[in-house]
Structure formats: structure tokens, C-alpha cells
Amino acid sequence: MFTTKNLMSALAVISTMLVGLLAVAQAEVVRIAVASNFKPAMDELELVFEEQSGHDLLVSAGSTGKLYAQIINGAPYDVFLSADQERPRRLVEVSRAQDRFTYAVGRIVLLDPIAKSAGPDRLEQMSFRRLAIANPELAPYGQAARQVLTTLGLFEALQDRIVLGENIGQTYAFIWTGNAELGFVALSQLDPEVREQTGLVWIPPQESSDPIRQDAVLLRHGGENAAATDFINFLKSEKAKALIRGHGYETE
């Protein structure tokens, strides 16, 4: 039934949609490449930034190595939030990026969900079948795990019990599914209330491994985009830093 009233409301709906589309078209779009470990924090940053700036963020999460390969081969990202310092440094060297700074510092933790006696003693007793760490060749968190084990003088002894996740996400999955009894993951992967549980988590002393500095850069593609610079400035703001700290990272 086509009545005038129905036609009017249809037109109203269509014009509302058009107005909405125009509003979206006017907001700048910023394409962000982010290391998987930072994705949960990024989701929250995205909400806050979009709210206060009116810009639109398109976030792609992936492993640092893959994102780097994409960027080198011309992927149109404006900002790159890496899990390490090396890739952003390289991108600056080949003039594909500028404005490198540390946006977060990760903390590595030993997670012991079954025995709940996390600590160096637990590692020394070797009463477990598998210890999961991220692959030191691929992931900064893996390098840090190796450093902690080396500092404890246990890396060699534990060699045949170590399994490698390709990143800390997978390492966490190995532990969560009970395939590895314990392992080294990032503090940022744990819920705040979980971190407090007795014996579940051991945070190795700061000097037993290098800090895991995660750097961000403004990419060449984002140089033309004022909204990308806005996002970089937002990332350096106290508001963003507080939010990042809430996710289990430190900030500088």
C-alpha cells in the first residue's frame, strides 16, 4: 500500500541516511596498523579519540613483522604502532616514516594458572612438562622471556621443555588451554582483577630483562593527513597514557 504518509516517511528515512553519509564523508579517516598485543588498548583509545575528534579510525591488527612487510610494500597506513623499536627505526631510516616515539612499555610476567605458585622457585623445581614462551626470533616478549630465563641460569636446562608461540597471543592460548602448564606472557594480556590473584603471576625484577619498548611512527602516507597527526598527538597526551597504563603497560 503506497499512501502519501508512507511515501513521506520513506523520504524522511532516505534523507536522514544521506545526511548521515555526508557527515561521515566529512570526517577524516586515519588508517592505523597496530601490533596485535596492543589491540585491546587500541580499541579503547579508538573510542575516546573518535569521540573527541570526530575523525574515523580504521584499525588493522597484525604481527609487527607482517605489518612492516606490508608498509615497506606500500600498504596505505597512516600510523604504525609497533611491538618493538627496530621496525619503526628501519622505516625512519628508509624515509618511509617520521616522528618515532615510545607509546608503551610492556612488562613480561610468568603465568602459572594450574599450580598457582608463580616464581623463580617454580621454574627451578622443573615439575612441569611444558613452559610456553613467545618465539624470541619473532617477538620482543620472547626475547625478554629468554633474558629472564638466562638471568636465572635456567635457559639451557629448560631447553627441551620450552614451546614457542609465534606471538604472545598464541603463547597465552597454549597456557589457557592447558597445553603448557605455565609460560611467559605480557601483563597487558591479563585482566586487572586476575593480576591480583595470589601465585598466579610473577613479575620478574626489572633488571632481569630489557624493557619492551613499543614505538609508534607517523608513516609517509599519513604525512598529508592532518587527522593522523591529531592521533599521534592524542597518543602522547596524558589522557591516552593513563588509559594505556590501565592496560598493564608503562608509559614514558
Add this chain to the structure above:
Amino acid sequence: MSLPDLDALWLTLQLGVVTTVLLLLIGTPLAWWLARTRTRLKPAIEAVVALPLVLPPTVLGFYLLLAFNPSSPIGSFWITLTGDTLIFSFAGLVIASVLYSLPFTVQPLQAAFENVAGEMMEAAASLRASPLDAFFSVAVPLSVRGFLTAAVLSFAHTLGEFGVVLMVGGNIPGETRVLSIAIYEHVETLNYDEAHALSLLLLLFSFCVLLFVYVFNRRYRVHAH
């Protein structure tokens, strides 16, 4: 090519051979039954067999992660049996690969058997051949192409497997660090030359395998539905 890469290549070939042999042993009776059965369950069984063609490997990988863990029935049974975990082991990769490459064995075999079944088998039966005898002296010789296609495709598919291995392998040199994982690691660590060498090897091999299948076998086309 570096030593670790040669290790990965050798391990991958072993995985391919063991998986293919097991698949022929499991897939042949299954394909034979599917070709001859009149049960109403047939479409459901065929759908289950074809699942690995359409599911992302990470789905299979994730469920295997849950199935293989030491406190699960399968995982703990394996520990009692061998003293070692199924997860992060060569045996675990074999099981994963068998599931993952099952359609590549069953589908060509089923197609071959469906051509043979019926009249040929009735003729054999009227000559008083036992079903088993009929199978080996009539069906198998007539299905040689199907067997060859199934073996070659399953082998090649297993070589290229990545997602499942990434989930349940744990990247252990000489045990679960296969070629695809080695390539992935080279790309991630920016060793693009090594990544090239291994990738090219796999690419050329896969092309030769498929060329062989298409030249040799006009009847069965390789397709993921």
C-alpha cells in the same frame, strides 16, 4: 640453504609421506563405502569429509588445541600410551594433517570407485568372486588414476599446510618446525632471501604436482567447492 631449513624440508617430507600413507589406509574403505552405500546418511558423511575444504585451518587448529591438551581424554590417553604429549609433537601434526587433507584423498577415490561400482562388481559377483577379491582384482586396477590423484594431492596439500600446524605445533626444530612455518618465520624476521628460496621451492613443487595431476588425469578436477 641453511641447516635449520634443510631440517624443516626433511621434516615436511616425512610428514607428507606418513600422512599420505595413513590417509590411503583410512580413505580407501571410507571412499569405497561412500561410493556404494545407499544410506540416507551419505550426504551428511560427505559434508563432514569435505569440511576441511571450507573451514579456515585455524578452526581445526583451535579445536585440536582443546582436544590434544594433556587433561583431555585424547591427550591424557596419549600420555599414558607414549609418555609424551600429543600437542607439540610430530604425532600430533600427523593426526592434524590426516584430518586436514582427508577430502583430498576421499573425493578422487570416491569418484573413481563410483565409475567402477555397479555393473562391474555385479559381473565379478556372478563369477563367484568374494567382495574383497572383487575389490582387489576389479575395482583397484580400474581406479589406479584415482589412487594416484588422491596420493599426490594429499601429499602436496600436507606440504603446504600452515594454519593448523601454527596452532598445534609449537615450532620445535626437528619435531614440528615444518617448511611453511620456516617460511613464515623468515618473513617475520625480514630474512626475505631465505623466505624466497623456500617459497620458490614450494611453489615450483606444487605447480609440478598439479600439472602432473591435470596431464595424467582428465577425469578428476582439483577444486575446493
